[in-house]
Each structure stands twice: as C-alpha cells, then as structure tokens.
Amino acid sequence: MIRAPFQLHRPHSIDAAVRLLSQCVQNGEDAKLLAGGQSLLPSLNLGLIAPAHIISLNHVAGLDAIRRDGDMLAIGAGTTHHALAESEVVQAHCPILSETAACIGDVQVRNRGTVGGAIGHFDPAADYPPVLVLLGAACQIVSPHGERTVAAHDVFVDYMTTSLSADEVLTEIRVPALSPDTGTAYVKFTRVEGGFAIVGVGACLRLNPDRTCRSIRVGICGAAPVPVRLTAIEDTLTGTVVNDAFVEAVAAAAYESAHDPVAELHADADYKREMVRVFTRRAVRTALERAD
Amino acid sequence: MQTTIQLTVNNTPCEATVDTRTLLVDFLRDQLDLTGTHLGCATGNCGACTVVLDGLTVKACTILAADVTGSAVTTIEGWTQDTRQSGDLHPIQAAFVKHHALQCGFCTPGMVLSVQQLLQEKPHPTEADIRHGIAGNLCRCTGYASIIKAVQEIARGSGD
Numbered sequence: 001m002i003r004a005p006f007q008l009h010r011p012h013s014i015d016a017a018v019r020l021l022s023q024c025v026q027n028g029e030d031a032k033l034l035a036g037g038q039s040l041l042p043s044l045n046l047g048l049i050a051p052a053h054i055i056s057l058n059h060v061a062g063l064d065a066i067r068r069d070g071d072m073l074a075i076g077a078g079t080t081h082h083a084l085a086e087s088e089v090v091q092a093h094c095p096i097l098s099e100t101a102a103c104i105g106d107v108q109v110r111n112r113g114t115v116g117g118a119i120g121h122f123d124p125a126a127d128y129p130p131v132l133v134l135l136g137a138a139c140q141i142v143s144p145h146g147e148r149t150v151a152a153h154d155v156f157v158d159y160m161t162t163s164l165s166a167d168e169v170l171t172e173i174r175v176p177a178l179s180p181d182t183g184t185a186y187v188k189f190t191r192v193e194g195g196f197a198i199v200g201v202g203a204c205l206r207l208n209p210d211r212t213c214r215s216i217r218v219g220i221c222g223a224a225p226v227p228v229r230l231t232a233i234e235d236t237l238t239g240t241v242v243n244d245a246f247v248e249a250v251a252a253a254a255y256e257s258a259h260d261p262v263a264e265l266h267a268d269a270d271y272k273r274e275m276v277r278v279f280t281r282r283a284v285r286t287a288l289e290r291a292d
Numbered sequence: 293m294q295t296t297i298q299l300t301v302n303n304t305p306c307e308a309t310v311d312t313r314t315l316l317v318d319f320l321r322d323q324l325d326l327t328g329t330h331l332g333c334a335t336g337n338c339g340a341c342t343v344v345l346d347g348l349t350v351k352a353c354t355i356l357a358a359d360v361t362g363s364a365v366t367t368i369e370g371w372t373q374d375t376r377q378s379g380d381l382h383p384i385q386a387a388f389v390k391h392h393a394l395q396c397g398f399c400t401p402g403m404v405l406s407v408q409q410l411l412q413e414k415p416h417p418t419e420a421d422i423r424h425g426i427a428g429n430l431c432r433c434t435g436y437a438s439i440i441k442a443v444q445e446i447a448r449g450s451g452d
C-alpha cells in the first residue's frame with residue numbers, strides 16, 4: 001500500500017477535472033492527474049512523490065477517442081498505447097505512431113499506459129516525444145483560463161519538464177494524416193525486450209517521381225534531454241538524390257546533434273552518440289524501403 | 293480516505309470498502325485472500341502481479357483498486373476455476389509442467405496469464421511473438437527457454 005495518504009477524485013468530465021485541479025493549485029496543495037498510472041503509481045509506491053490529491057482521468061468519457069478531422073488525426077489523451085497501436089485509422093494514416101506505440105514497454109504497460117500520460121511524464125527516453133516532434137504534432141491543453149494549442153516541440157522544454165503548468169490538463173494530440181506514399185519508421189535500441197530506449201529514431205521520407213527527396217523528417221530520443229529534430233539537414237537534403245551518401249549525411253547530422261546525451265548505466269555519452277548514428281541510418285533506410 | 297468499490301472478481305460481483313491508497317494487488321491478496329496474484333517489485337517491472345482487467349492483462353501494482361470500480365477482474369484462481377473443479381490441468385499448465393517452465397513458481401501465475409492473452413490474440417505465435425508477449429514478466433529463475441518451449445508446444449497442439 002502507498003504510505004502517504006491522499007484524496008482520490010474521480011471526476012466524470014474534463015471541466016470537473018480542471019476545476020478540481022485548479023482548486024488544489026489555488027489552495028497551494030499538491031495534486032497529480034492519474035491516467036494509466038504506469039509512471040505515477042511506481043513513483044507513489046516508491047514514495048518518490050506524495051501528492052495530497054490524485055485526480056483520476058479514467059472516468060472521463062470520450063478521452064480515449066481517435067478520429068479523423070480533415071487532414072489531421074485527433075487522438076484523445078486517454079488513448080492507451082495498445083489502442084493506438086491497434087487503431088486502423090492510425091495504422092492507415094500515421095503508421096509511424098502505431099509502430100511507436102507498439103514498441104513501448106511490454107503488453108501490460110501498453111494495455112494501461114496512455115499517450116497523454118507519456119507526454120505529461122516526459123521521460124527523456126520516452127518513445128512518443130521524438131515522433132510527435134518530427135510529425136509537427138499539436139497538443140490541446142485545457143485550464144481554467146481556457147484552451148490552448150501548443151506545438152509538441154514547445155511542450156518538451158527540458159529534462160523531464162514540460163511547458164504545461166500545474167493547473168493544465170492535456171486533452172488531445174493532433175497529428176497530420178500522412179500522404180500514403182510517405183515511408184515511415186521508428187526504430188529503437190533497447191538493452192532487453194520491453195526496455196526503455198537507449199536511443200530511438202523516427203523518420204518520415206517522401207520521394208519525388210524521379211526518386212529525389214521530396215521531404216524528410218527525423219526525430220531522435222536519447223541524443224539529448226529533449227527530442228532532437230534535424231531541421232537543417234532535412235532542408236539541405238530536400239531535392240537531392242536519395243542514395244547511400246544521402247543516408248550517411250543524415251546519420252552524420254544526427255551524430256553531430258547528439259552533443260548532450262543523457263548518460264546511463266548501460267550507455268555512456270560517447271556510446272549513445274555512436275548509437276544515434278547507427279539507428280538514424282537504420283530508421284532512414286527502413287523509411288526509404290517503405291516509401292514509394 | 294475510505295471508499296466503497298464494486299468489482300466483479302472471477303465472475304463474482306463483490307462490494308468492499310477500501311482505503312483509496314489500496315493497490316489492486318493488495319486488495320486481491322489481503323481483502324479477498326486471492327494470493328495467487330503475487331507482489332514482486334511494486335514498480336511495474338516484474339509482472340508477478342499480472343491480472344486480467346476488463347479483458348486485458350495489467351500489472352495490479354500499478355492500479356488503485358478504487359480507480360477501477362465497476363470493472364471485471366480475473367486472477368489466476370478464476371482462470372483455473374473450471375479445470376480445478378474437474379481435477380485436470382489447463383493445457384497451458386500441463387505444458388508448463390512438462391517443459392519444467394517453472395522452478396520456484398513465483399512468476400508463474402503472471403506468466404500463465406500473459407501466455408493465455410498471447411495465445412488468445414495469436415494462436416500460432418512465432419518465437420519472437422512469444423518473447424514479445426512475455427516481455428512484461430520477469431522470471432528470476434531464468435526459465436525463459438523452457439517457458440518458450442512450453443508455449444510453442446501449446447501452439448502446435450492447438451489444432452486450427
């Protein structure tokens with residue numbers, strides 16, 4: 001059992017959740033939102049955090065909806081990794097997101113953990129952030145002051161720190177429906193099956209009819225405390241011939257971008273930089289194989 | 293803070309008063325005496341606490357009992373109810389015994405529930421599928437090779 005006592009709230013609407021959260025903030029009381037609990041419960045069990053209030057989002061209907069909205073996909077913050085991986089709409093229009101969801105943790109973690117919780121927790125090794133950044137995803141955020149839309153790039157600000165303030169709730173993530181000729185891949189380097197990424201690289205590639213690069217986007221986790229996007233090389237390479245030198249140029253730029261990897265027990269900074277190069281190469285190659 | 297919850301556990305509806313801090317695994321073990329669900333790490337890593345919640349496997353140490361009121365839970369006891377009554381072993385249990393897929397048995401209830409979920413979704417898993425399917429269950433006795441053999445035999449025997 002968790003040692004520190006807390007009050008559990010189970011609101012049935014986002015409005016009620018936002019109200020409860022802002023009341024706690026105004027009263028100077030520490031409150032935490034609870035989604036899948038796959039990051040929050042371990043922290044509570046270990047006594048790393050001891051909030052006075054826990055506000056569960058698991059009783060808010062519709063927070064797990066996935067819908068096509070014009071040229072975007074709108075994904076409810078409460079969508080589980082499992083539901084995202086299995087969603088036919090996501091598989092058809094943004095396959096990189098289902099591929100990413102399918103490689104998070106293990107079956108049980110995917111059955112319970114949510115995309116909103118993964119963004120809120122923002123582990124530097126988390127798989128969604130680099131992919132959301134490369135896709136140019138937008139996050140819908142609600143607070144007592146209203147609603148705002150923030151680009152994923154501006155959500156992930158520093159090591160385990162997002163730009164959400166204490167009284168804000170993430171409700172939806174919007175990603176572009178990709179053109180069917182886009183080749184996409186998310187590849188992940190882990191020590192063991194089911195582990196967190198040492199390095200994770202996402203790539204989206206579109207070709208022109210003459211096989212030159214129409215567009216390329218790359219997002220990386222493990223290279224720095226926040227996701228890295230290779231904007232400069234993406235621009236430079238657009239319009240050029242896609243060959244081995246092209247792949248090497250992206251991999252070299254990825255290596256250069258990895259100036260500040262978070263060193264960990266099984267991978268020091270130098271090793272991580274090298275793995276960033278290797279896995280960027282693999283991601284771009286796989287995206288290329290899938291582009292036509 | 294105390295609260296009343298309603299859960300259907302192993303097909304039996306139950307109502308209970310719990311402290312809101314109670315983890316689902318503790319509720320099952322301490323209040324319902326269903327000690328087949330084990331508690332290993334309490335950090336979501338080992339899978340010893342695996343149960344089936346509304347049809348999907350979850351780690352019961354990462355869930356507040358009070359947060360899943362209204363849900364249906366199946367534990368290893370419920371899952372083996374039918375075969376225990378008839379005195380037989382379930383095919384998964386029989387294959388585990390045959391291939392020595394358990395040593396101390398601590399991981400086994402969670403492992404078996406993960407295997408049944410895997411076989412439900414993929415009756416003929418490849419070795420990679422099996423490894424992927426049991427990634428959330430650690431075995432400290434490192435019986436993975438035997439566990440994989442057991443699952444492969446069940447998959448072969450399942451006919452269709």
Ligand SMILES: Cc1cc2nc3c(=O)[nH]c(=O)nc-3n(C[C@H](O)[C@H](O)[C@H](O)COP(=O)(O)OP(=O)(O)OC[C@H]3O[C@@H](n4cnc5c(N)ncnc54)[C@H](O)[C@@H]3O)c2cc1C
Binds near residue numbers: 125
């Ligand atoms: C064994 C294990 C392996 C894992 N492996 C991986 C992995 O390989 N890759 C990976 O990316 N992740 C991994 N995870 C983490 C997993 O993806 C979690 O699901 C995720 O980090 C948190 O999602 P959750 O829904 O469980 O959120 P919770 O744990 O409920 O919440 C996490 C945080 O987000 C906040 N939050 C939740 N919902 C919202 C919201 N709507 N708005 C604002 N804030 C919110 C909470 O207050 C809390 O601070 C792993 C976890 C475990 C236990």
Ligand code: FES
Binds near residue numbers: 337354
């Ligand atoms: S006890 Fe729940 S995962 Fe280890």
Ligand code: FES
Binds near residue numbers: 396399432433435
């Ligand atoms: S049999 Fe001992 S932990 Fe698996």
